[in-house]
Amino acid sequence: MTGRHFLHVPGPTNVPDRILNAMHVPMEDHRSAEFPKLTLPLFEGLKGLFRTTSGQAFIFPSSGTGAWEATLTNTLSTGDQVLSPRFGQFSHLWIELATRHGLEVIVQDEEWGTGASPERIHQALEQDRAHAIKAVMVVQNETAPGVTSDIGAIRAAMDAAKHPALLFVDGVSAIGSIDFRMDEWRVDGIVTGSQKGLMMPTGLGIACMSQKALEAGKAARRNNPLRRGYFEFEDMQRSNKDGYFPYTPSLPLLYGLREALRMLAEEGLDNVIARHHYLASGVRAAVVQGWGLKLCARDPKWNSDTVSAVMVPEGFNGADVIRRAYQRYNLSLGAGLSQMAGKLFRIGHLGDLNELMCLGAITGAEMAMRDIGIKVEPGSGAAAAQEYYRAHGEQQMRAAAE
Numbered sequence: 001m002t003g004r005h006f007l008h009v010p011g012p013t014n015v016p017d018r019i020l021n022a023m024h025v026p027m028e029d030h031r032s033a034e035f036p037k038l039t040l041p042l043f044e045g046l047k048g049l050f051r052t053t054s055g056q057a058f059i060f061p062s063s064g065t066g067a068w069e070a071t072l073t074n075t076l077s078t079g080d081q082v083l084s085p086r087f088g089q090f091s092h093l094w095i096e097l098a099t100r101h102g103l104e105v106i107v108q109d110e111e112w113g114t115g116a117s118p119e120r121i122h123q124a125l126e127q128d129r130a131h132a133i134k135a136v137m138v139v140q141n142e143t144a145p146g147v148t149s150d151i152g153a154i155r156a157a158m159d160a161a162k163h164p165a166l167l168f169v170d171g172v173s174a175i176g177s178i179d180f181r182m183d184e185w186r187v188d189g190i191v192t193g194s195q196k197g198l199m200m201p202t203g204l205g206i207a208c209m210s211q212k213a214l215e216a217g218k219a220a221r222r223n224n225p226l227r228r229g230y231f232e233f234e235d236m237q238r239s240n241k242d243g244y245f246p247y248t249p250s251l252p253l254l255y256g257l258r259e260a261l262r263m264l265a266e267e268g269l270d271n272v273i274a275r276h277h278y279l280a281s282g283v284r285a286a287v288v289q290g291w292g293l294k295l296c297a298r299d300p301k302w303n304s305d306t307v308s309a310v311m312v313p314e315g316f317n318g319a320d321v322i323r324r325a326y327q328r329y330n331l332s333l334g335a336g337l338s339q340m341a342g343k344l345f346r347i348g349h350l351g352d353l354n355e356l357m358c359l360g361a362i363t364g365a366e367m368a369m370r371d372i373g374i375k376v377e378p379g380s381g382a383a384a385a386q387e388y389y390r391a392h393g394e395q396q397m398r399a400a401a402e
């Protein structure tokens with residue numbers, strides 16, 4: 001097909017030309033005296049992205065899932081209890097991974113379309129007088145139902161219960177797009193991947209750990225620790241402190257990461273977050289006011305600024321919308337996963353995006369829906385989003401310029 005492909009799955013996201021060009025590098029000696037000039041600033045840049053001064057960042061050649069695995073296996077012991085709300089496919093997968101590693105997961109099921117409940121977490125921790133629960137694992141932005149949980153409120157709930165559990169957060173579809181504050185919320189482990197808010201290809205799993213989590217890891221190593229080989233933090237720490245890696249790092253991805261961090265710093269992290277909220281609000285206007293459809297998110301407080309899961313009307317299959325959009329309009333939309341399969345389609349709106357790119361996705365989804373017989377008014381979604389962007393765009397640009 002001619003023209004640009006419209007990539008609107010919630011990751012991987014569009015890779016800007018600046019990052020593509022930055023990755024076009026010859027291979028070099030990763031043990032040279034020059035190499036740390038590339039790598040040491042990356043660790044500092046990542047700390048800025050996670051808003052931490054005391055945390056320690058790790059960069060693995062993996063996807064986000066590898067960084068989850070590293071976080072758990074480097075901090076916990078076999079048989080430890082962990083508490084985890086489940087309200088979508090990614091929280092489900094994190095629980096699976098923890099179980100496979102021999103952790104005992106206490107699952108708090110929440111209805112899909114809602115998120116982690118600070119009240120229930122508080123209750124479970126308060127009942128755990130013996131402090132058997134060693135960690136709470138939460139997905140900040142559940143990419144499957146398009147729901148964002150309030151990590152600050154979860155920290156407050158843990159504090160109110162006076163419970164010492166570690167707080168681990170999956171930020172794969174939130175970091176670099178949705179507000180996240182590692183130090184302020186005293187998050188002990190945050191995980192992301194390169195292919196979402198960082199606007200890069202897949203291939204890096206990134207974790208940042210608090211000093212408390214690293215200390216817990218040292219204690220776990222003396223007490224039946226989970227096993228790890230490739231993902232050993234201590235090997236990383238030994239090499240990373242001088243800017244090296246225990247194995248051959250992916251050079252293009254490290255150059256890409258440098259460019260991504262530069263781009264986010266140039267725009268300003270606060271502006272990046274505000275832009276995601278603004279673009280997402282236009283998409284939501286299209287879905288709700290324009291098409292008259294429902295989001296999977298049950299209440300505006302759960303709305304995700306990086307992905308909107310659009311419920312298709314009764315009698316239709318979201319997979320048909322996705323297939324039509326892909327085959328006829330060169331537009332990639334996200335599928336409904338697991339219990340939401342067929343019931344929805346997802347519009348990803350994160351990373352390197354602007355209004356007209358979002359309008360392209362909205363228009364394509366609208367045409368695909370009409371093609372399969374869903375009775376949305378022609379142009380209704382695009383019109384609602386246009387009016388939102390026209391009304392709020394000046395304010396958005398002024399704020400970004402300040």
Ligand SMILES: *Cc1c(COP(=O)(O)O)cnc(C)c1O
Nearest residue numbers: 063064065090141143172173193
């Ligand atoms: C994409 C995603 C993941 C999976 O990350 P991979 O990089 O595919 O391993 C995990 N959690 C969330 C919330 C995601 O959106």
